[in-house]
Amino acid sequence: MKKDSQFMTLTNSEENYLKAIYHLSDGGKKGVSTNDIASSMKTKPASVSDMLRKLGEKEVINYRKYYGVQITEEGRNYALQVIRKHRLWEVFLVDKLKFNWDEVHEVAEQLEHVRSPLLTQRLDEFLNFPKFDPHGDPIPDEFGDVKARPRIALNDMEVNAAGQIVAVKDSSAAFLRYLDKVGAYIGARVKLLDKVEFDGSVEILVDQKTLFMSKDVASNILIVVT
Amino acid sequence: MKKDSQFMTLTNSEENYLKAIYHLSDGGKKGVSTNDIASSMKTKPASVSDMLRKLGEKEVINYRKYYGVQITEEGRNYALQVIRKHRLWEVFLVDKLKFNWDEVHEVAEQLEHVRSPLLTQRLDEFLNFPKFDPHGDPIPDEFGDVKARPRIALNDMEVNAAGQIVAVKDSSAAFLRYLDKVGAYIGARVKLLDKVEFDGSVEILVDQKTLFMSKDVASNILIVVT
DNA sequence: ATTGTATTTTAGGGTTGGCTAAAAAATAAT
DNA sequence: ATTATTTTTTAGCCAACCCTAAAATACAAT
The missing domain is CATH 1.10.10.10 (Winged helix-like DNA-binding domain superfamily/Winged helix DNA-binding domain)
Incomplete structure (x- = not known):
């Protein structure tokens, strides 16, 4: 069928x-x-x-x-259109209706199912064609294409900048075990609190805890600043 | 239960x-x-x-x-809240997303079911607490109260003003038959094209047709100008 | 009052999407 | 390789919401 x-x-x-x-x-x-x-x-x-x-x-x-x-290809395209609507609504809720970024998910889960291509298009226009949602996730365009998120190494972040861990360069078991132990999983939000000039190490806030991380480790963690 | x-x-x-x-x-x-x-x-x-x-x-x-x-009382309150959401979304679609007033119904039918009191409240705020929707229907407030629509007699409309027939004063069978014949049913949109000084009669556009109507008849038709 | 017609409800069935319990297949352990 | 465990599927059931066909009730007409 x-x-x-x-x-x-x-x-x-x-x-x-x-x-x-x-x-x-x-x-x-x-x-x-x-x-x-x-x-x-x-x-x-x-x-x-x-x-x-x-x-x-x-x-x-x-x-x-x-x-x-x-x-499948069809499935992926369909999913991307739903995700597109979800994220556009999130932008609307935060930018226009002054929701906090952590209050929008449940409502967007409902709005994403509204079926009206015209609505989606006009909403996109009204929001000025945003490329990322309030969580920093990319918004697929009408063809399902997503803009690559600009990712930088954790130790290249500005002091006080916040973002989300999106990938790691080193994927050795030992490294992943360490990340898991400190709560630095993919998707976790991090804030860079301070940089130590002397050895390039950083002080970060992750998973509700502050900790120090060597430059070596930090340079292997990729962040999207939001 | x-x-x-x-x-x-x-x-x-x-x-x-x-x-x-x-x-x-x-x-x-x-x-x-x-x-x-x-x-x-x-x-x-x-x-x-x-x-x-x-x-x-x-x-x-x-x-x-x-x-x-x-x-019942509960039922009425519940219905009014759904109608409130429906009409607020219609205002949003027309005022903010530049939909035409006749394109909004189907989409609003979907949006009216989104469950989030905060969303409704913030949307109302964002739209500046509108009292009427793009069709001229009143928007219930959060308590279900509706503002009475200012209704005037058809012959008291300004030239070129448009509106909707909401009621008739005379409800004799003959009068209603006449209204039906010319397509001037409750809910029909009318536009006043011209007023004849001499006898107070009016030229109107209703149901895609233009016709003349005596002052006597026009004064018995109540309009909400939109 | 009885009959005829129109309206409304019940009975039974279909689809979607969820569940539990039990069977089947794949994977892990010895 | 065989057994044990985990994963996945099937079978059977339930609730929401729709349908058609038939029965029940109300209303109108004589």
Whole structure:
């Protein structure tokens, strides 16, 4: 049952699953597991299996029973349009309605499902074609293209600048263990409190704690300043 | 099963039914029929019966089988809040996103169901607490109170002013037949094209046609200028 | 008052999306 | 390699909301 992606419509629930699958695969083309989807959506694996069958029939994912799923080209485009709407609404809520950046998620989860291409286009225009949302995440354009986020090494941040950890250069087990121990996981928000001239080490605030980090370590952590 | 109206939540579908019932009863306290609800919602009477039972259990309507339904105090308040959201979004779409006034309904039908008291409040603020929507309908405030629309007789309109027929003073059958014949039903949009000094008669545009109307007739038609 | 018509409700069924419990398949452990 | 464990799927059930067909009730007409 092939439907052209231009005219296909998914239910809100299907859109939410697709979004979750998109986020869990995150660039990497490896499959996503049923359990991961279930826990990220706060639902049960049995419900996920059911939904994967449906999404597979609609060809927005490739589904092989007992193995993970991969999102298809159509699926990715569809997901990106939902994400586009979500992030545009977040910008609206923060910039125009004076919401705090941590109050917007739940409301945007509802607004992202409103179906009106004209609305999305006009909202984009009204907000002056923003490229990033209030969390620093990029807003896909109408074709699904995203602007690469300008990423810098943690030790290249300005003092008092804040941002989000988006990647690490060194991915040795020891390094990742260290990051995990101090709470510096991918996605964590960090603030650079001070730079030590002498050895280039930095004092940062991460996961509600302040700590010192050597220049060596800091230079391997990539940040998006927001 | 009594639920306090402050904390009760209805599904989107239940909200739509309640809104339809509210609009069909329109001030008058007489009951609304199952068939009327069905045709106004483009659904079948059997589906309506089912829903009425549910809405009755939730005490937003008084339901007696085989007789009409009446909306309760709680129901009316709930409906007014949905209508409030609908009309605020219409103002947003027209004033901020440059939609035409006849393009907004479908989108507002979706936006009216977004659940976030903070969003509604901030939107109201952002729009500068509008009292009427782009169609001239009043926007209930957070307590459900609506500002009475300033209504004037058709022949008291300014030349080139446009508005909507909201009521008639004379409701004799002959008069109503005449109105029906010329397409001047309640809710119709009219534009006053010219006034004849000599006899006080008016030239108007209604239902895509221009016609002359005596002062006597025009003075019995009440308009809200928009 | 009885009959006929229109309205409304009930009965039964379909779809979507969730659940639990049990079966099946894949993966890990010995 | 076989067994144990984890993961995933199937089977069966429930609730919301819609439908059609048939039964029940109300209303109108004689």
